[in-house]
Amino acid sequence: MKKVDISQLSLYVAWLVSVVATLGSLYFSEIRGFVPCELCWYQRILMYPLSLLLGIATFQNDRSVKKYVLPMAIIGWSISLFHYLEQKVPGFAAIKPCANGVPCSAEYINLLGFITIPFLAFVGFTLIIVFMLFIKNPKKNQ
Template identity: 35%
Template sequence: MIARQTSTAWWLLLAAWLIAFLSSLAVLFVGEVMGQTPCVLCWFQRAFMFPLAVILAIACYRSDFAVWHYAVPLAGIGALIALWHTLLYVGVIPERIQPCSATGPSCAGADMTILGGLPLPLLALIAFSTIIVLLLIVRQNQRLPS
């Protein structure tokens, strides 16, 4: 039973890492290949996603299922920023209080989409939230009695 729990936890940890890694590659592609300059909120989200890719890769390699202690807070802060950005993008939060400068790219502009209209802030929110859920399942999986 313990081996099965460990195997399941490792696959969940791998899935969390893949999400962080692919999200990091995706924003690099959008910025560097497609030439879309990230707004202020995008930069903050990147600041929380990029380290997740590294931390979760090391945790997978070492089978460190206690990684949730530091990865969940990191993903949680990223999710809060992505939620703020999403609410700003959809118009719930007024543009006058957005952190983006008048000279830089807009946090709520039409160029905040990819693949025919998917909002980048919403995709970031989904990625951060999924990572949190997977890591909490890893945590719960490790606490189950054998």
């Protein structure tokens, strides 16, 4: 029986999460017609490149991508958390009002009373962070 390489599997699953998040984002804006707010754009700016970086790293088995992906995912996670709190916590939206366009506190979807688009992004970034933590650092050549 072949031994499973947890680092390679983690890279692959993190890549799948980023692709699903990217395609979901495009579905909401291009097919459903939801106009992204400012915070949605920041989350997209951080998620879209992860699809490319993790895809290349997966097929090259490049574990060193962790040092690039993890900071981007943590920043995206923070923005998603802030965005979700802005939608769900009364008074939180007053911290940074939107200048124009769609307000960041708007909820296009609200499934089961708590699943919104920023929540989905938050889950995606969380999964990517968790899978990056499963990747063992590559051994340095001596």
